[in-house]
Amino acid sequence: MQNFWEYLTKIPVGLATVFKTLFEKPVTIQYPEEKKPMSPRFRGRHQLKRYEDGLERCIGCALCAAACPADAIYVEAAENTNEERYSPGERYAKVYEINMLRCIFCGYCEDACPTNAIVLEPIEFPTGYTRESLIYTKSMLLEPPPPGVPGTPQQTPPGKYDRAILPFPPIDESV
Amino acid sequence: MAELVNLTIDGISVRVPKGTLVVDAAKSVGIDIPVFCYHPKLKPVGMCRMCLVDIGTPKIDPATRQVVRDEKGQPVIVFGPKLTTACTTPVSEGMVVRTATEQVRAAREDVLEFLLASHPLDCPICDKGGECPLQNLTMAHGPTVSRFDYDLKFHNDKHVPLGDLIFLDRERCIQCGRCVRFQSEIADDPVLQFHDRGRGMEIVTFSDPPFDSYFGGNTTDICPVGALTTADFRFKARPWELKTTPSLCTHCAVGCNLALNTRLETKTGGYEIKRVMPRQNEQVNEIWICDKGRYVHHFTRAEDRLHYPLIRQDGKLVETTWEQALRIAADRLERPSAILVGDRIANEDAFLIAQFAKAIGAALEQRPALPAHYADVARAVGIGSDADFKQLGAGDVILVVNGDVEEEAPVWFLRLRQAVVDRGAKLIVAHHRSTKMHRYAAAIHRYEVGQAAKWAASQRADWLQGARNVLIVFGDEHLDGSSARALAQTLANWLILGGFAGKPNSGLLPLYPHANTQGVFDMLEHATRPANETTDTLWLVGVGADEPAPRANFIIVQDILLTERAKRADLVLPALSFAEREGTFTSGDRRVQRFYRALPPLGEAKPDWWIVQEIARRFELPWRYEAPAQIFAAIAQQVPRYAELSYERISRVEPQWPPMGREDLYYGGTVYDNTGGLGARYAADAERSALSPYDVHVPEPTLAGLERTPRLLYRDGELIRRSAVLRAHIVAEPLTA
Numbered sequence: 041m042q043n044f045w046e047y048l049t050k051i052p053v054g055l056a057t058v059f060k061t062l063f064e065k066p067v068t069i070q071y072p073e074e075k076k077p078m079s080p081r082f083r084g085r086h087q088l089k090r091y092e093d094g095l096e097r098c099i100g101c102a103l104c105a106a107a108c109p110a111d112a113i114y115v116e117a118a119e120n121t122n123e124e125r126y127s128p129g130e131r132y133a134k135v136y137e138i139n140m141l142r143c144i145f146c147g148y149c150e151d152a153c154p155t156n157a158i159v160l161e162p163i164e165f166p167t168g169y170t171r172e173s174l175i176y177t178k179s180m181l182l183e184p185p186p187p188g189v190p191g192t193p194q195q196t197p198p199g200k201y202d203r204a205i206l207p208f209p210p211i212d213e214s215v
Numbered sequence: 216m217a218e219l220v221n222l223t224i225d226g227i228s229v230r231v232p233k234g235t236l237v238v239d240a241a242k243s244v245g246i247d248i249p250v251f252c253y254h255p256k257l258k259p260v261g262m263c264r265m266c267l268v269d270i271g272t273p274k275i276d277p278a279t280r281q282v283v284r285d286e287k288g289q290p291v292i293v294f295g296p297k298l299t300t301a302c303t304t305p306v307s308e309g310m311v312v313r314t315a316t317e318q319v320r321a322a323r324e325d326v327l328e329f330l331l332a333s334h335p336l337d338c339p340i341c342d343k344g345g346e347c348p349l350q351n352l353t354m355a356h357g358p359t360v361s362r363f364d365y366d367l368k369f370h371n372d373k374h375v376p377l378g379d380l381i382f383l384d385r386e387r388c389i390q391c392g393r394c395v396r397f398q399s400e401i402a403d404d405p406v407l408q409f410h411d412r413g414r415g416m417e418i419v420t421f422s423d424p425p426f427d428s429y430f431g432g433n434t435t436d437i438c439p440v441g442a443l444t445t446a447d448f449r450f451k452a453r454p455w456e457l458k459t460t461p462s463l464c465t466h467c468a469v470g471c472n473l474a475l476n477t478r479l480e481t482k483t484g485g486y487e488i489k490r491v492m493p494r495q496n497e498q499v500n501e502i503w504i505c506d507k508g509r510y511v512h513h514f515t516r517a518e519d520r521l522h523y524p525l526i527r528q529d530g531k532l533v534e535t536t537w538e539q540a541l542r543i544a545a546d547r548l549e550r551p552s553a554i555l556v557g558d559r560i561a562n563e564d565a566f567l568i569a570q571f572a573k574a575i576g577a578a579l580e581q582r583p584a585l586p587a588h589y590a591d592v593a594r595a596v597g598i599g600s601d602a603d604f605k606q607l608g609a610g611d612v613i614l615v616v617n618g619d620v621e622e623e624a625p626v627w628f629l630r631l632r633q634a635v636v637d638r639g640a641k642l643i644v645a646h647h648r649s650t651k652m653h654r655y656a657a658a659i660h661r662y663e664v665g666q667a668a669k670w671a672a673s674q675r676a677d678w679l680q681g682a683r684n685v686l687i688v689f690g691d692e693h694l695d696g697s698s699a700r701a702l703a704q705t706l707a708n709w710l711i712l713g714g715f716a717g718k719p720n721s722g723l724l725p726l727y728p729h730a731n732t733q734g735v736f737d738m739l740e741h742a743t744r745p746a747n748e749t750t751d752t753l754w755l756v757g758v759g760a761d762e763p764a765p766r767a768n769f770i771i772v773q774d775i776l777l778t779e780r781a782k783r784a785d786l787v788l789p790a791l792s793f794a795e796r797e798g799t800f801t802s803g804d805r806r807v808q809r810f811y812r813a814l815p816p817l818g819e820a821k822p823d824w825w826i827v828q829e830i831a832r833r834f835e836l837p838w839r840y841e842a843p844a845q846i847f848a849a850i851a852q853q854v855p856r857y858a859e860l861s862y863e864r865i866s867r868v869e870p871q872w873p874p875m876g877r878e879d880l881y882y883g884g885t886v887y888d889n890t891g892g893l894g895a896r897y898a899a900d901a902e903r904s905a906l907s908p909y910d911v912h913v914p915e916p917t918l919a920g921l922e923r924t925p926r927l928l929y930r931d932g933e934l935i936r937r938s939a940v941l942r943a944h945i946v947a948e949p950l951t952a
Contacts, residue, residue: 099339099340100340100450101339101340101344101453102453102456103339105456106453106455106456114479114481116480116481117340117450117451118450119449119450129337129340130340130373130374130450131340131450135481137481154339155339202370202373203335203337203370204337204339204340205336205337205339205340207365
């Protein structure tokens with residue numbers, strides 16, 4: 041009997057919480073129509089970066105694939121020519137695939153990359169209805185060229201891009 | 216037995232033959248002295264200075280010429296004021312070598328710092344990255360940081376074609392000269408040389424066409440950096456992604472041991488051979504392979520590989536099921552039929568075909584037909600079952616008759632040349648034209664084209680007298696069957712009458728066209744019956760497109776590719792290539808060796824033995840073989856010469872010297888260690904019992920014989936045509952006399 045009275049007094053307390061939150065701003069957001077701002081260092085979907093002149097940073101070395109603990113990355117390389125150049129140096133990634141179902145977003149690929157070409161960006165997470173659609177190919181991963189700059193392949197003058205690995209630019213400490 | 220010398224390396228007592236170099240003596244007790252320019256198969260030059268060690272010798276009293284001893288009775292050791300190169304210093308009695316002192320450590324660190332001063336450090340895109348001696352030795356002995364300014368690195372050309380098969384990266388080259396020395400010391404194609412000096416020093420080729428050699432691919436294996444890369448493997452895969460399977464080369468009679476490197480590929484949706492590497496077998500190919508063996512592998516994933524059985528309907532070949540194809544084949548084979556067998560198929564396949572032909576009474580022939588005329592002679596007086604090319608040297612006679620060893624068996628050329636040039640064997644060459652072997656000949660005999668057998672019959676061969684061993688290499692250039700047989704018999708008689716038959720390092724060495732000519736002959740021997748005009752059904756198993764075949768009403772072609780011959784067939788049965796199945800080959804020197812499955816099967820293609828067995832089952836032959844190992848056990852029971860052999864025996868591996876496995880990248884290069892077996896030779900007839908000389912009848916040369924043009928290495932064929940990198944090298948016109 042004593043318990044009954046206890047229950048009865050607790051009900052208005054609970055309802056008070058309910059009515060209070062009714063007038064508060066909701067926590068849930070309508071993903072994917074609505075998106076939550078993410079930390080710039082968030083390890084989301086991968087992006088293959090480009091240099092300012094539009095050339096791909098990726099040189100097809102497959103060190104990301106070697107570092108990947110989930111065996112999610114597959115790379116096939118090919119040789120650049122001055123007539124058809126994708127990246128600086130002799131080698132570029134002809135095939136670059138990431139199986140997003142396997143990826144555990146650990147970021148080891150970023151660490152392994154000698155040209156900072158692959159970056160896990162705070163952009164939308166990969167979703168899909170089939171397994172095939174979640175194998176991201178190079179065209180899906182590659183960032184668009186900067187405005188007004190042609191994409192790849194480019195025709196380049198001989199001798200200008202004979203080095204695959206360029207000294208890194210200074211690290212941006214703001215992010 | 217050579218005189219032995221005692222020395223101490225890092226406190227370990229070593230006993231090695233006199234003349235051994237310190238670096239090899241250390242290797243024999245498991246002490247690794249790092250090297251770049253030294254290679255155990257090449258002469259030492261001491262160029263890279265990486266092998267510097269502290270060497271001391273016992274002090275000798277100049278007056279008494281005796282070793283000076285301290286109060287404890289131990290010899291007094293005098294160490295040099297400076298370090299010494301271990302790769303150029305031979306061992307001496309009482310020598311003390313120290314490889315772990317601070318001085319040695321500092322020297323290694325400094326040498327590496329200099330080597331890396333202008334090395335580009337583009338390991339991520341370098342084909343050697345991951346199996347690179349420079350990378351590994353830097354990790355083990357190098358400085359952690361360089362005192363040189365990165366921006367002052369000297370830049371050089373990164374894409375210099377040395378010929379169309381090998382590319383040079385001048386920046387990566389550390390000027391060790393291994394490639395230069397291989398080309399001049401081993402291959403004797405001295406087409407590479409150093410040019411200029413100091414920082415301008417580079418490797419150049421000055422032959423026309425550039426880098427004109429059959430052995431150029433080996434320089435990429437022994438290159439201790441990624442300076443030399445092959446056009447075939449350039450940027451194709453990283454070494455750590457590759458799966459390795461032991462295999463055999465199928466293109467000539469040497470039977471080189473290969474390692475097939477495979478990897479998953481999007482284009483073909485499965486495993487694909489990315490490169491072919493040598494597998495060490497000191498008895499067969501040491502660590503070398505020719506460029507044909509290295510680059511012809513592309514046929515295994517050619518676009519016109521056969522995936523399904525094909526049947527001719529309304530004049531066109533259409534896909535069908537195995538059930539239907541086998542039923543039709545069995546129905547047609549009930550009529551008078553003939554089976555032609557190519558000499559690239561495995562022993563197991565040939566054995567079953569022979570049993571089947573005997574059971575149904577079909578005619579059976581080997582193709583090419585020519586070697587079958589003399590294979591029994593070559594086998595009877597063949598080299599001993601424990602013969603070793605390395606033991607051939609001073610006092611031995613090597614006779615090359617009517618054969619071009621470099622074209623027909625390139626790796627035997629390397630080995631015989633070393634026996635002659637390095638170890639002093641006497642070479643006698645008899646040929647109607649000049650071959651590369653003529654360079655080292657002590658005596659040269661010439662005869663008219665096609666007259667080899669007549670020439671041999673006219674000789675008294677007294678130049679063989681007094682020799683320790685006599686090895687006779689012979690070919691069938693411009694000969695027909697009976698002339699080739701007469702030649703083989705004459706040469707065999709020289710060995711028998713001279714008392715050389717049955718000696719381990721004496722005998723005949725035939726230059727057969729393919730990897731299993733001897734094995735197919737051994738399997739088919741007692742079932743062979745020539746085809747005649749009554750042939751209704753003709754079954755061709757792995758027969759080359761240019762081989763003559765009798766007329767027939769119905770032609771069954773069993774092949775791996777849609778060849779010109781298959782396109783004209785009535786029924787096409789798809790077989791698996793050597794890379795997709797198991798089996799054994801018998802090399803020209805009767806060594807039975809195993810090859811293993813490296814690739815998954817294509818479509819519904821099946822191994823040849825399976826196809827034969829399935830057809831045989833429709834004739835109610837009670838075969839239930841499930842693997843080549845079972846068939847080989849049957850071969851051992853039914854073919855007397857193979858009685859002592861088994862898969863277990865030919866798969867046996869012994870440690871090879873010098874050791875060149877993957878643990879020893881810095882020492883031997885990127886060759887693979889042998890995990891698939893060294894193989895075993897079956898005994899020559901002469902080893903079992905004394906032979907009586909052959910009764911030789913020498914026929915007149917015929918037109919058919921004269922038309923048998925030399926078998927050049929890059930001759931046109933269905934397989935070489937499918938290799939894009941070698942296509943430009945195909946010799947279109949056969950070489951005529």
